[in-house]
Amino acid sequence: MSSPEFSAGPDLVNRKLPPVAEIAVLSMALVIAGGIFMAAHLPAHPPLGLAEVLLVLAVVVVVTNVVLLARLRDFAWGSFFLVAKWSLLAYLVIAGMLEFIFVFDGTRGQILFVMSCMLAVFAVNVPMLLAFSVARYQPVP
Amino acid sequence: MTDVVATPVPAGAAVPLTHGGPPGAAGPAQPFQIVPLAGLPIVAVALAGVVVAIAFNKLWGIDFFHVVAGALWTGIDLFLGFIIGPIMGRMSIPARVEFSKRLMPKMLLLMPTLVICTLAAGWQLARHEGNLLASSPNHGWVVASMVVVGVMAIVAIGLLEPANLAVLFELKKPVPNGHLIGKLMRRFIYTAGVTGAMQVATLVIMTRLASS
Numbered sequence: 001m002s003s004p005e006f007s008a009g010p011d012l013v014n015r016k017l018p019p020v021a022e023i024a025v026l027s028m029a030l031v032i033a034g035g036i037f038m039a040a041h042l043p044a045h046p047p048l049g050l051a052e053v054l055l056v057l058a059v060v061v062v063v064t065n066v067v068l069l070a071r072l073r074d075f076a077w078g079s080f081f082l083v084a085k086w087s088l089l090a091y092l093v094i095a096g097m098l099e100f101i102f103v104f105d106g107t108r109g110q111i112l113f114v115m116s117c118m119l120a121v122f123a124v125n126v127p128m129l130l131a132f133s134v135a136r137y138q139p140v141p
Numbered sequence: 142m143t144d145v146v147a148t149p150v151p152a153g154a155a156v157p158l159t160h161g162g163p164p165g166a167a168g169p170a171q172p173f174q175i176v177p178l179a180g181l182p183i184v185a186v187a188l189a190g191v192v193v194a195i196a197f198n199k200l201w202g203i204d205f206f207h208v209v210a211g212a213l214w215t216g217i218d219l220f221l222g223f224i225i226g227p228i229m230g231r232m233s234i235p236a237r238v239e240f241s242k243r244l245m246p247k248m249l250l251l252m253p254t255l256v257i258c259t260l261a262a263g264w265q266l267a268r269h270e271g272n273l274l275a276s277s278p279n280h281g282w283v284v285a286s287m288v289v290v291g292v293m294a295i296v297a298i299g300l301l302e303p304a305n306l307a308v309l310f311e312l313k314k315p316v317p318n319g320h321l322i323g324k325l326m327r328r329f330i331y332t333a334g335v336t337g338a339m340q341v342a343t344l345v346i347m348t349r350l351a352s353s
Contacts, residue, residue, distance in 0.1 A: 021303065029295050033296055034289070036291050039264075043273060094257050
């Protein structure tokens with residue numbers, strides 16, 4: 001009885017790609033750790049040193065990821081950008097809501113700047129992760 | 142956020158997508174929406190409701206969104222992880238695929254909405270009740286809840302959601318790759334224990350906070 005409606009072709013599954021997803025998770029962990037550290041101190045003034053270090057590391061990791069992505073040649077960029085644009089919209093809404101709460105609660109100045117940068121990294125990083133995770137398994141046109 | 146737990150499709154297996162027809166008769170895969178557009182207005186209303194509740198800063202509205210969304214988030218997570226997941230694991234592969242095609246798109250909208258409603262309203266509730274202040278006896282519990290949510294966010298957004306999306310895109314193909322779907326679905330099993338433990342921790346923390 002053969003009804004091979006699922007293919008078993010391993011080509012797209014086993015091809016070698018840079019560790020974009022793993023790096024994106026690392027970046028996400030860095031901003032989440034920084035966010036928790038700052039949120040644990042609010043509404044008082046949190047010490048910004050550790051948060052800024054985590055933020056800079058997260059930005060470096062994201063930039064590294066973008067470079068690794070940009071160097072890909074045989075890749076389903078159509079699928080990547082399809083997922084990236086809609087998930088970016090979704091995560092901008094989520095980040096925007098969190099930003100609204102911090103502003104509403106009176107967070108200002110350097111603290112708000114660091115928080116906003118962390119949210120921005122988060123809002124860029126997650127769509128990149130989702131888009132890569134889908135596009136890596138799509139056939140290259 | 143344990144979206145779906147299922148046992149993997151055997152690696153490399155040629156698995157029938159449809160069932161009920163004669164053997165070997167390949168019927169076309171039924172079309173489905175990866176993001177159910179009909180659900181977007183409901184999501185918009187829920188998010189707008191949270192923003193309004195926070196803007197008015199009334200305890201009842203904030204409490205409502207935090208308790209309702211949080212209870213649904215935790216309940217659905219545990220129900221999917223420990224009830225639906227094992228049931229799906231014992232279903233035939235075509236039935237599991239059909240179920241996933243109907244369940245996963247809804248989860249793609251539902252879970253992030255519940256999470257953001259819970260977190261946004263929860264933050265404001267903690268502030269309203271003074272639990273964010275370092276001098277509050279509940280401060281440690283609030284920070285613990287942040288750590289728990291942080292771990293769940295990394296697992297859900299970093300591991301589960303990408304796998305969820307990739308499976309849905311794979312199921313959209315005329316000839317889905319059974320090996321790939323099996324590989325991606327294994328993530329649900331590996332992470333179910335982590336998210337389940339985190340949700341139990343959430344229940345402990347939240348009931349402790351509510352009763353102090």
